[in-house]
Amino acid sequence: xxxxxxxxxxxxVSLDCGAALAPVDVAYExxxxxxxxxxxxxxxxxxxxxxxxxxxxxxxxxxxxxWDSMVGPGTAFDTDKYFVICxxxxxxxxxTTGPSSINPATGCPYAMSFPVITISDMVRVQKMxxxxxxxxxxLSVSGGSMGGxxxxxxxxxxxxxxxxxxxxxxxxxxxxxxxxxxxxxxxxIMSDPDWNQxxxxxxxPPARGLAVARMVGHITYMSDESMREKFGRRLxxxxxxGFDFEIDFEVESYLRYRxxxxxxxxxxxxxxxxxxxxxxxxxxxxxxxxxxVMETTKARFLVISFTSDWLYPSYQxxxxxxxxxxxxxxxxxxxxxxxxxxxxxxxxxAEQTEIIRGFLASTHKEKAx
Amino acid sequence: xxxxxxxxxxxxVSLDCGAALAPVDVAYExxxxxxxxxxxxxxxxxxxxxxxxxxxxxxxxxxxxxWDSMVGPGTAFDTDKYFVICxxxxxxxxxTTGPSSINPATGCPYAMSFPVITISDMVRVQKMxxxxxxxxxxLSVSGGSMGGxxxxxxxxxxxxxxxxxxxxxxxxxxxxxxxxxxxxxxxxIMSDPDWNQxxxxxxxPPARGLAVARMVGHITYMSDESMREKFGRRLxxxxxxGFDFEIDFEVESYLRYRxxxxxxxxxxxxxxxxxxxxxxxxxxxxxxxxxxVMETTKARFLVISFTSDWLYPSYQxxxxxxxxxxxxxxxxxxxxxxxxxxxxxxxxxAEQTEIIRGFLASTHKEKAx
Numbered sequence: 001x002x003x004x005x006x007x008x009x010x011x012x013v014s015l016d017c018g019a020a021l022a023p024v025d026v027a028y029e030x031x032x033x034x035x036x037x038x039x040x041x042x043x044x045x046x047x048x049x050x051x052x053x054x055x056x057x058x059x060x061x062x063x064x065x066x067w068d069s070m071v072g073p074g075t076a077f078d079t080d081k082y083f084v085i086c087x088x089x090x091x092x093x094x095x096t097t098g099p100s101s102i103n104p105a106t107g108c109p110y111a112m113s114f115p116v117i118t119i120s121d122m123v124r125v126q127k128m129x130x131x132x133x134x135x136x137x138x139l140s141v142s143g144g145s146m147g148g149x150x151x152x153x154x155x156x157x158x159x160x161x162x163x164x165x166x167x168x169x170x171x172x173x174x175x176x177x178x179x180x181x182x183x184x185x186x187x188x189i190m191s192d193p194d195w196n197q198x199x200x201x202x203x204x205p206p207a208r209g210l211a212v213a214r215m216v217g218h219i220t221y222m223s224d225e226s227m228r229e230k231f232g233r234r235l236x237x238x239x240x241x242g243f244d245f246e247i248d249f250e251v252e253s254y255l256r257y258r259x260x261x262x263x264x265x266x267x268x269x270x271x272x273x274x275x276x277x278x279x280x281x282x283x284x285x286x287x288x289x290x291x292x293v294m295e296t297t298k299a300r301f302l303v304i305s306f307t308s309d310w311l312y313p314s315y316q317x318x319x320x321x322x323x324x325x326x327x328x329x330x331x332x333x334x335x336x337x338x339x340x341x342x343x344x345x346x347x348x349x350a351e352q353t354e355i356i357r358g359f360l361a362s363t364h365k366e367k368a369x
Numbered sequence: 370x371x372x373x374x375x376x377x378x379x380x381x382v383s384l385d386c387g388a389a390l391a392p393v394d395v396a397y398e399x400x401x402x403x404x405x406x407x408x409x410x411x412x413x414x415x416x417x418x419x420x421x422x423x424x425x426x427x428x429x430x431x432x433x434x435x436w437d438s439m440v441g442p443g444t445a446f447d448t449d450k451y452f453v454i455c456x457x458x459x460x461x462x463x464x465t466t467g468p469s470s471i472n473p474a475t476g477c478p479y480a481m482s483f484p485v486i487t488i489s490d491m492v493r494v495q496k497m498x499x500x501x502x503x504x505x506x507x508l509s510v511s512g513g514s515m516g517g518x519x520x521x522x523x524x525x526x527x528x529x530x531x532x533x534x535x536x537x538x539x540x541x542x543x544x545x546x547x548x549x550x551x552x553x554x555x556x557x558i559m560s561d562p563d564w565n566q567x568x569x570x571x572x573x574p575p576a577r578g579l580a581v582a583r584m585v586g587h588i589t590y591m592s593d594e595s596m597r598e599k600f601g602r603r604l605x606x607x608x609x610x611g612f613d614f615e616i617d618f619e620v621e622s623y624l625r626y627r628x629x630x631x632x633x634x635x636x637x638x639x640x641x642x643x644x645x646x647x648x649x650x651x652x653x654x655x656x657x658x659x660x661x662v663m664e665t666t667k668a669r670f671l672v673i674s675f676t677s678d679w680l681y682p683s684y685q686x687x688x689x690x691x692x693x694x695x696x697x698x699x700x701x702x703x704x705x706x707x708x709x710x711x712x713x714x715x716x717x718x719a720e721q722t723e724i725i726r727g728f729l730a731s732t733h734k735e736k737a738x
Contacts, residue, residue, distance in 0.1 A: 017612040116612035176596035176620040180588045183621045186614070187584060187628070191577035193562055208560035215556060216585060219549045224682065227545035233651065241649050243386040243485035245555070245641060249648065251545040252552045259556070272614060279618065280610050282602065310679065313593065 001056035001072060001079075003029050003065070005095060010128050013090075019115040023104070026129050027052045027095020028087035031071060032079030034135070039367060041135045042077055042360070043126060044086040045143035045150040048217075048274055049266055051094035054086035055079070069349045076353040082139065082360070087129055089122045089150075091274050093267035096125070100201060100267045112198035117273055119146070119281040123153045127161065139364060142166035142356070144345030145312060146274070149281050152320070155297040156283060164300040164363045166356060169309050169345040171316035172283040172290050172323075178311065181220055182275040185213030189268045198269050210268045211259030218258050223308035223341030227251060290323030297324070301331040302359040304352065306344035332359065370425035370441060370448075372398050372434070374464060379497050382459075388484040392473070395498050396421045396464020397456035400440060401448030403504070408736060410504045411446055411729070412495060413455040414512035414519040417586075417643055418635055420463035423455035424448070438718045445722040451508065451729070456498055458491045458519075460643050462636035465494070469570060469636045481567030486642055488515070488650040492522045496530065508733060511535035511725070513714030514681060515643070518650050521689070524666040525652060533669040533732045535725060538678050538714040540685035541652040541659050541692075547680065550589055551644040554582030558637045567638050579637045580628030587627050592677035592710030596620060659692035666693070670700040671728040673721065675713035701728065 005027050012022035029052045034041060044054050044067065055071035057064055065086075071077040077084050088096035091114070099114040130138060141151045141162050148170020155165045171178070189195055192209030200206060222230075231251035235241070238248070247253045284290045301324055305317035314335050324331040336351050338344035345352070374396050381391035398421045403410060413423050413436065424440035426433055434455075440446040446453050457465035460483070468483035499507060510520045510531050517539020524534045540547070558564055561578025569575060591599075600620035604610070607617070616622045653659045670693055674686035683704050693700040705720050707713035714721070 112614070116610075173602060175593060176600040176602065176618070177588065177591075177593045179602070179618050180584075180596065180620050180624055183618075183624055184581060184584045184588065187625070188557060188581050190614070191561070191581060208556075212553060212557050212560060212581065215549075215553045219546065219553065222546075224544060224546045224679075227549065231545040233542060233545065233548070233655075241485075245481070245559070245645070248645075249545070249548050249552075251549050255549055255552055256556070276614070276617075286602075310593075 001031065002059055003031065003053070003056035004059040005029050005052050007095060008129065008132055010125070013121070013125055013128065015115050015121045016118045017116050021097065021115060024090070024097045024125060025095065025101070026087050026125060028085060028129055029053055029055070031055050031084045032082055034083040038135055039137070039139060040081065040364065041083045041085060041130075041133070041138050043130065043138050043141040044071060044077065044084055045126070045141060045147040046086065046089065047143065047145035047147050048278070049262070050147070051092065052086050052088040052096075055084070067346065070352065076349070076356040077142070077360070078357065085129070085133065087126060089274065090125045091117045091122070091270055091277065093270040098267065099198070099269035099273055109201040111201065111269055114269070114273060116276060118277050119149045119153050120157060122277065123150050123157055126150070127158055130161070136161070138162045139367065140164040140166060140360060142168065144168040145170055145342065146278050149278065152283055155299045155301070156293055159296055159298040162299045163367050164302070164359070166302045166304065166359065167317075167320065168304040168352070169306055169312045169342055171312055172320050173281060174279050175316070179279045181216060181311070182279055184216050186272055186275060188212040188216070189271060195268060200268070205263065206268045207260075207263040210263050210266065210271060213271060214262040215255045215259045218255055220311045221342045223310065223339055225308060225339045226341055226343070229339065290319060291326045294323045294327045294329060297329060300363055301329065302356065303331060303333045304345070304355065305335050306338040306340070306342075306348065307335060308339050309342045309344060311342040370400065371428055372400065372422070372425035373428040374398050374421050376464060377498065377501055379494070382490070382494055382497065384484050384490045385487045386485050390466065390484060393459070393466045393494060394464065394470070395456050395494060397454060397498055398422055398424070400424050400453045401451055403452040407504055408506070408508060409450065409733065410452045410454060410499075410502070410507050412499065412507050412510040413440060413446065413453055414495070414510060414516040415455065415458065416512065416514035416516050417647070418631075419516070420461065421455050421457040421465075424453065436715065439721065445718070445725040446511070446729070447726065454498070454502065456495060458643065459494045460486045460491070460639055460646065462639040467636065468567070468638035468642055478570040480570065480638055483638070483642060485645060487646050488518045488522050489526060491646065492519050492526055495519070496527055499530070505530070507531045508736065509533040509535060509729060511537065513537040514539055514711065515647050518647065521652055522650075524668045524670070525662055528665055528667040531668045532736050533671070533728070535671045535673065535728065536686075536689065537673040537721070538675055538681045538711055540681055541689050542650060543648050544685070548648045550585060550680070551648055553585055555641050555644060557581040557585070558640060564637060569637070574632065575637045576629075576632040579632050579635065579640060582640060583631040584624045584628045587624055589680045590711045592679065592708055594677060594708045595710055595712070598708065659688060660695045663692045663696045663698060666698060669732055670698065671725065672700060672702045673714075673724065674704050675707040675709070675711070675717065676704060677708050678711045678713060680711040
């Protein structure tokens with residue numbers, strides 16, 4: 001399945017911070033066919049560093065999509081049955097307008113003059129895309145991690161436009177620990193002199209700071225157990241400790257490699273803006289209980305979490321489930337056993353596939369019937 | 370209890386890496402009185418960023434010791450009964466020779482020419498101090514985190530010199546996850562241009578990198594729950610999000626403050642050398658089982674871990690306990706309930722005190738008897 005990223009330009013979007021952004025480009029991909037009733041459209045929403053290329057092989061780079069094992073013919077989001085859409089989020093750096101985009105007022109990249117965005121702003125732009133594609137109601141909206149936040153926001157902001165939602169390994173609001181890990185990443189970037197208050201475009205980017213941010217991220221995406229299984233205390237190309245500050249352990253080598261590679265594909269300012277959006281996100285708007293906001297929703301829910309995910313622990317998914325149940329909403333919850341930590345939503349495909357296929361089939365049938 | 374840090378200079382020490390270090394200064398404090406039989410001495414060993422000032426109020430700075438609630442009259446390590454010693458570790462920056470010390474061969478600080486040190490080297494220097502103090506056998510050696518590693522190393526390296534050991538919230542070897550968190554800290558320091566390959570003495574130190582390293586550390590020392598209780602999603606001096614990159618959340622403010630303060634009291638190169646020593650430490654010397662090395666030990670053991678400590682999880686303490694039991698050694702194990710995460714060994718005093726007091730009393734009695 002060779003796919004090509006498409007682009008659409010919208011004149012303007014009004015943001016939560018009060019500013020307007022004009023114009024707004026959105027990069028997106030679609031897979032499968034929209035049926036005549038326009039009732040089989042599913043929106044896939046990506047996590048912190050994802051992009052519009054969820055599935056298939058990209059026309060340009062030949063790269064598989066970030067959720068290729070879950071989106072495609074015969075998979076969980078079966079493109080033989082459904083019309084699947086995925087777009088790069090607002091504030092991103094993979095085709096949708098973000099801090100690295102040119103500000104038409106100045107002719108220069110926005111950099112830190114980019115308006116602060118929220119998850120709700122991201123979803124507002126996604127709704128513009130869905131309108132543009134002529135889809136009245138999405139059969140489902142689904143994603144993991146920050147993708148789950150967007151899925152939840154859809155059900156609250158546009159309750160008549162989503163039949164179902166599948167938030168995976170996600171939360172209705174970040175905990176202090178999640179904010180703290182994001183803040184470390186931001187501080188690593190902002191304390192790199194090459195960050196230069198965000199004005200590094202056309203110059204040397206803050207590669208060292210962004211690499212450190214990514215290293216922290218990777219540790220939090222894996223579980224203690226999956227790191228032990230993958231690396232243990234194995235040494236890298238040596239029989240004994242080097243007694244120096246070169247790489248001794250394979251896990252060090254892996255983290256440095258992943259950190260350095262990340263710099264080639266991701267913009268540091270986008271990292272700042274998107275992590276802030278995640279930290280600001282609070283479905284309950286600062287109130288203690290999620291119950292009241294859930295009264296707005298009309299969707300069916302399938303909430304999924306993973307046993308070894310310590311970054312987005314199951315209790316956060318259960319909080320969502322309990323709030324929905326307290327308002328008598330239609331919600332199924334699955335805590336799946338996995339050793340992969342937060343990465344499980346990307347790599348632990350088999351059980352997710354079974355559960356999501358069944359949920360989508362029954363949702364589609366009920367809606368059609 | 371006003372205490373003064375003392376210093377002793379040793380001519381030389383031979384290190385695991387093959388090099389010799391000469392001379393070696395050791396900063397230490399003692400509390401309580403050594404009895405006539407010289408049988409009541411306890412060595413307290415500190416964690417990554419600790420120092421010789423474990424207890425009392427320092428003569429110079431008026432600062433309480435880092436384990437003041439556990440060491441002193443009537444506490445767990447009761448200085449009315451025991452003679453307690455605490456020294457700054459080799460490689461440290463609080464009076465014991467480390468990378469910031471002057472290399473007599475050059476007249477300049479060692480910086481990165483300091484030899485790579487190990488936990489075993491730290492313990493070797495502690496034994497020189499104990500010899501210097503005229504103590505043949507320690508009644509106990511105890512510490513949390515890296516202190517626990519040193520306590521374990523004592524029992525293996527000098528089995529005839531320690532009657533008992535109390536490793537707390539510790540491990541016989543770092544997991545991939547623990548190495549990974551240390552590596553992130555090292556990369557944060559080494560990617561700060563002010564680090565300058567370690568040659569920053571008398572110039573601007575790598576304050577930003579060291580602060581980021583400390584921020585990561587602090588997150589790992591707390592539990593998800595203790596961060597939620599302490600900070601939640603509370604905002605810092607504002608009613609609503611700032612929609613900027615200033616501090617929004619209290620947890621951000623706390624981490625930035627702790628990061629920036631740390632720079633005033635700790636040397637970045639010491640952070641590099643000591644974290645490397647922790648990562649290298651492997652009581653089993655690269656073999657799969659801890660059993661064989663435990664055959665060397667003659668001490669009684671009290672092993673303590675905390676339920677919410679995810680950085681040094683209980684299974685690591687249990688691995689030590691199981692290995693000791695497999696060799697029929699005298700070992701007690703307590704997993705204490707606590708919400709404080711890894712910090713519990715410093716702050717959750719009540720239950721630790723009960724358990725340690727009893728253990729020390731029976732050890733002292735048996736030994737005297």
